[in-house]
Amino acid sequence: MAYRRTRLMEERLAGNRERILRATRRLIAEGGFRNAQIAAVAAQAEVSTGTIYRYFPSKAELFVEVLTEAVDHEIEILRDVIAVQTGARAQLEAAVASFVRRALTGPNLAWAFIAEPAEPEVDAERIRGRKRFGDVFKAVLKRGVASGEFPRQDLDAGAACIVGAFTEALVGPIGPSRKTLRDKERLVRAICDFCTRAVSAAA
Amino acid sequence: MAYRRTRLMEERLAGNRERILRATRRLIAEGGFRNAQIAAVAAQAEVSTGTIYRYFPSKAELFVEVLTEAVDHEIEILRDVIAVQTGARAQLEAAVASFVRRALTGPNLAWAFIAEPAEPEVDAERIRGRKRFGDVFKAVLKRGVASGEFPRQDLDAGAACIVGAFTEALVGPIGPSRKTLRDKERLVRAICDFCTRAVSAAA
Numbered sequence: 001m002a003y004r005r006t007r008l009m010e011e012r013l014a015g016n017r018e019r020i021l022r023a024t025r026r027l028i029a030e031g032g033f034r035n036a037q038i039a040a041v042a043a044q045a046e047v048s049t050g051t052i053y054r055y056f057p058s059k060a061e062l063f064v065e066v067l068t069e070a071v072d073h074e075i076e077i078l079r080d081v082i083a084v085q086t087g088a089r090a091q092l093e094a095a096v097a098s099f100v101r102r103a104l105t106g107p108n109l110a111w112a113f114i115a116e117p118a119e120p121e122v123d124a125e126r127i128r129g130r131k132r133f134g135d136v137f138k139a140v141l142k143r144g145v146a147s148g149e150f151p152r153q154d155l156d157a158g159a160a161c162i163v164g165a166f167t168e169a170l171v172g173p174i175g176p177s178r179k180t181l182r183d184k185e186r187l188v189r190a191i192c193d194f195c196t197r198a199v200s201a202a203a
Numbered sequence: 204m205a206y207r208r209t210r211l212m213e214e215r216l217a218g219n220r221e222r223i224l225r226a227t228r229r230l231i232a233e234g235g236f237r238n239a240q241i242a243a244v245a246a247q248a249e250v251s252t253g254t255i256y257r258y259f260p261s262k263a264e265l266f267v268e269v270l271t272e273a274v275d276h277e278i279e280i281l282r283d284v285i286a287v288q289t290g291a292r293a294q295l296e297a298a299v300a301s302f303v304r305r306a307l308t309g310p311n312l313a314w315a316f317i318a319e320p321a322e323p324e325v326d327a328e329r330i331r332g333r334k335r336f337g338d339v340f341k342a343v344l345k346r347g348v349a350s351g352e353f354p355r356q357d358l359d360a361g362a363a364c365i366v367g368a369f370t371e372a373l374v375g376p377i378g379p380s381r382k383t384l385r386d387k388e389r390l391v392r393a394i395c396d397f398c399t400r401a402v403s404a405a406a
Contacts, residue, residue, distance in 0.1 A: 117327040120320035127318060127374060154393035157372045161397045164371020165364035171330060172363065190357035194364045198401035 017055050019045045024066050025109075032112045032176070033063055033122070060119035067122060070113050071129040074099065078136050088144025092199070093192050095140065096166050099133075100188045104181065107174035115171045130167065134159040141199060151201045162195050169194075220258050222248045227269050228312075235315045235379070236266055236325070263322035270325060273316050274332040277302065281339050291347025295402070296395050298343065299369050302336075303391045307384065310377035318374045333370065337362040344402060354404045365398050372397075 023045035027036035038059055042049045056062035081098045085091040103110035112118075114126070138159035144150035169191045173181060181187060226248035230239035241262055245252045259265035284301045288294040306313035315321075317329070341362035347353035372394045376384060384390060 115326075115330060117323035117325075117330070119323065123318075123320035123326065127320070127378075130371060130374070153396070154390065156375065157390060157393040158397060160372040160375065161368035161394065164367035164369070165401070166367070167371075168333060168367020169360045169363040171333070172359065175330075187357065187360060190360040191364065193356070193405075194361060194401045197403065197405050198368070198397045200400065201406040202396075202400050203404040203406050 016045075016047060016051060020047065020052055020055055020062070021066060021069065024062055025070075028066065028112045029106060029109045032108050032116050033118050034116070035108075036063070038062075058121075060121040063118065064121050064125045067113055067125050067129065070109070071125075071132055074102070075132060075136060077102070078133070082136070082140060088140050088147060088149045089196060089200070091140045092137070092144070092162075093196055095137070096162070096192050096195050097188050100166055100170065100191050101184070103170050103174055104184050104187070107178065110170060111174045111176070114167050115175065130160075130163050133163045137162045144199070150199050153199065158199050161198065165195055165198070166191050219248075219250060219254060223250065223255055223258055223265070224269060224272065227265055228273075231269065231315045232309060232312045235311050235319045236321050237319070238311075239266070241265075261322075261324075263324040266321065266325050267328045270316055270328045270332065273312070274328075274335055277305070278335060278339060280305070281336070285339070285343060291343050291350060291352045292399060292403070294343045295340070295347070295365075296399055298340070299365070299395050299398050300391050303369055303373065303394050304387070306373050306377055307387050307390070310381060313373060314377045314379070317370050318378065333363075333366050336366045340365045347402070353402050356402065361402050364401065368398055368401070369394050 020041060024036050024041050027040055027044055038049050038052055041062070042052055045052070052062070056065065077098060078095050081094045082091045085094045103114070113129075134156075138155050141150060141153070141155050141158050141162075145152055145155070169187075172178065173187060223244060227239050227244050230243055230247055239262075241252050241255055244265070245255055248255070255265070259268065280301060281298050284297050285294045288297045306317070316332075337359075341358050344353060344356070344358050344361050344365075348355055348358070372390075375381065376390060
């Protein structure tokens with residue numbers, strides 16, 4: 001009986017944690033980090049603010065956890081997108097296009113994860129996240145250089161440049177003063193073209 | 204007499220403000236924002252912490268002012284660098300190279316201004332700063348497209364991509380876990396090549 005109660009309690013605890021994270025993500029998707037104050041998260045998750053602080057000592061730590069999970073998820077998607085393409089150039093294009101399209105489809109979430117002014121802890125996690133994205137693109141560049149599709153180049157610099165380029169190009173289009181994009185695919189194409197030309201042989 | 208005292212007082216007040224900003228900048232150059240706590244700034248500027256708060260209601264506001272002045276200064280330098288070059292491609296290369304070299308020469312300052320985890324107010328000012336840098340590069344791209352040096356392209360996306368690329372490529376090399384670069388010019392070249400190829404005609 002003691003064992004069963006413990007397991008039930010653990011399940012309830014894990015359930016609370018998940019519910020808080022899901023509620024936070026939903027609120028961020030609706031209006032960025034500033035829409036996800038602890039009181040709003042508590043209401044959305046149907047727990048007390050005290051319960052939230054039991055799992056996440058600060059709002060910043062809650063946001064960092066949501067951000068880390070989002071990066072995990074985006075990297076999985078990038079890997080899947082890359083896996084079905086043949087050739088480094090096609091992989092690069094598909095990965096950048098996928099990331100940009102997803103950001104334009106969920107602009108509040110993307111704005112929060114990429115650029116919304118936030119706590120220093122969130123900034124630090126963003127730096128780690130961009131580095132992790134960079135590692136994905138570095139592997140693509142490496143394959144492309146090995147196969148001769150791309151010329152020899154500084155892979156670390158190139159990968160960082162790619163991630164910097166497509167994230168910064170999104171800041172205006174996903175930010176709070178964004179205008180409705182008449183043609184999302186045109187922007188997707190512009191950013192993809194920039195990145196693929198950048199790592200290809202010069203004309 | 205009353206008039207003279209007022210003028211002297213104004214001069215002293217302006218002097219204090221300048222001294223605080225200069226002290227903050229020096230401390231940041233030595234060790235980033237985290238090296239520029241209010242107590243350290245007070246000691247360096249030889250004023251009381253109370254005096255600092257009279258001019259800057261919060262540390263974040265002090266940092267934002269230092270950052271804004273730094274962006275003003277860097278933009279002036281970019282404009283000067285661009286002014287002496289003929290042709291958009293040469294202007295683009297010279298501007299990117301100048302920015303990257305300056306960052307590598309003053310890595311703590313560059314780290315703080317570009318990426319060091321900081322208050323939300325600093326994040327917001329960074330977004331504005333990158334937009335201002337983007338405007339400089341957009342003008343170069345526009346001239347290059349007009350002259351036929353560059354193919355037609357989305358100027359806003361291209362300018363943002365350039366700024367995102369060279370700033371993100373610097374994050375590792377100027378960050379706190381940076382290694383000593385054996386060949387700074389190689390990195391300068393890699394980043395310049397990335398940016399110029401990106402906006403030029405495809406091979």
